[in-house]
Amino acid sequence: MKEIFAGGGSAPAPPAPAALAAKVRTLAPSMTRSMQRVAEAVADDPAGCAALTVTGLAELTGTSEATVVRTARLLGYPGYRDLRLALAGLAAQQQSGRAPAITTDIAVDDPIADVVAKLAYDEQQTLADTAAGLDTVQLAAAVTALAGARRTDVYGVGASGLVAQDLTQKLLRIGLLAHAHSDPHLAVTNAVQLRPGDVAIAITHSGTTGDVIEPLRVAFEHGATTVAVTGRPDSPVTQYADHVLTTSTARESELRPAAMSSRTGQLLVVDCLFVGVAQRTYDAAAPALAASYEALAHRHRAARRGP
């Protein structure tokens, strides 16, 4: 984190320290075939690849040096040299730290205890990857925009719609004006009302959901500050986003649809946004939170025991 370059234009993208496996999964879909081979080799055996030179890795993956360098660039490093360094770090972490654990997928005949263990592990992994890959500069910018917004609209459909609602509920609790839209038509008609100083947030894992992109585009063109929460930082939705917050993409499969693991990462991002805003507006947020808690008290029955 203390990297030398203070540089800093728009998106310097800090070289991932240990969020590499996550980044590979996140960016893999936007890679060409050859680059995917390289990325796969790297994610598969960080230690082994760290011991290889560009030429070695190129030969191993049956590609050329140029492709290896290109892949390193795509992953956010200045060149292969730095990727190799990060790889060595990752290898060390893996060796010393946690066990590789359960790498297998969920099978149809897995006992229920295994299902629990695998799902829990997977979601933990998603959280760790998302946290590691989250661009705190973008996050801070989004928080600032939210904290000062006149109103905030959040777009999401399907599973992401629930995440949108979750964010809205939280923001309302601290006194902010927020609304979640899952109806594409209403979303667009509302987006037209937005103006500079307002905030629009689109939540979509694939980044290609037209029903969510469209209102964000409208909001963007009306001058609102736009934020995209997506698992694909190069997807269409980011075209209209001032700030992009990337969630991790975990393995998915037949019994484990994308919606399941993506949701976990999205919720973490949403929580971060919420806490960030609550910090910024603490004087107003704290009493608002207390008040909303108080207001619900009478709807709870006394517990048999306990506090």
Added chain:
Amino acid sequence: MKEIFAGGGSAPAPPAPAALAAKVRTLAPSMTRSMQRVAEAVADDPAGCAALTVTGLAELTGTSEATVVRTARLLGYPGYRDLRLALAGLAAQQQSGRAPAITTDIAVDDPIADVVAKLAYDEQQTLADTAAGLDTVQLAAAVTALAGARRTDVYGVGASGLVAQDLTQKLLRIGLLAHAHSDPHLAVTNAVQLRPGDVAIAITHSGTTGDVIEPLRVAFEHGATTVAVTGRPDSPVTQYADHVLTTSTARESELRPAAMSSRTGQLLVVDCLFVGVAQRTYDAAAPALAASYEALAHRHRAARRGP
């Protein structure tokens, strides 16, 4: 050239992985003045040195490249390149080792990066705790009931309402008849329709939410199989629950409302239920999942590039 084979027979010592600081101290007495300066710099700030080239490190220590290489050799590495790799690994290890220090609560003035780390850590903890505390027998029973249910009603209000909707969405996707109720009146009027063989699920963290307990009670009294997903296994809601699924309760505080961490555990339970049911009804669930995926395809825009 020598990169490939570790060569052989009488290799005196494999490159130290992390025992570098110790090695420096051990070998320091046998070093020349210049080499000591290099070794000291390396032991002092592995991360910083890993970012430097031979020339950079030589300048930093006021020595020459040759000396740096000689030092690397003395420490047991083939050359500076490999020392640097080990250094990067060491730095990564040190950094990750520092991570568990985030046991403290989120403060108002925490930098955003800390917020992300703390939230992620907390939610991971919640997942681990929930997975560990989940009664697989109860879970299996609930899955069996769900898989054979004529219809399923899920009750939840507030943040838990979103979890209820999440479960409903999933069950619908695999062809089960499910409905989420967050309106207490409608929930009760629907609960009256339930009969043996049907399933009712109540989701409430505190276990004391009257709006959720009431419909579950009605369902229970009408002979439906009832399930409670709650953080308090001894709370009122469990009175009317045939099966109780316990979620973990993480720390909460002013800036971290209960809704945030409880939701994570609830979603894990919901995911487990879903996967469990999908396993049991695989022959019907798999094509249903595929179909729902297919149905959405045309609502996605093409990504900028693809595999």
Added chain:
DNA sequence: GCCGCGCCGAAAATATCTTTCAGGGTGTGA
């Protein structure tokens, strides 16, 4: 004071990494 020993750094030699450029494949539009 002279000599030998070995540490030290500048510069050459080599390996490694990066960039450039042109060939080839793929999908698209006519």
Added chain:
DNA sequence: TCACACCCTGAAAGATATTTTCGGCGCGGC
């Protein structure tokens, strides 16, 4: 169906980084 354009891909040239070589210089012994 054919032609076009785009973009992936790898070979080789160009730039950096690392390693080796070699001669100077200080230090202690005689």
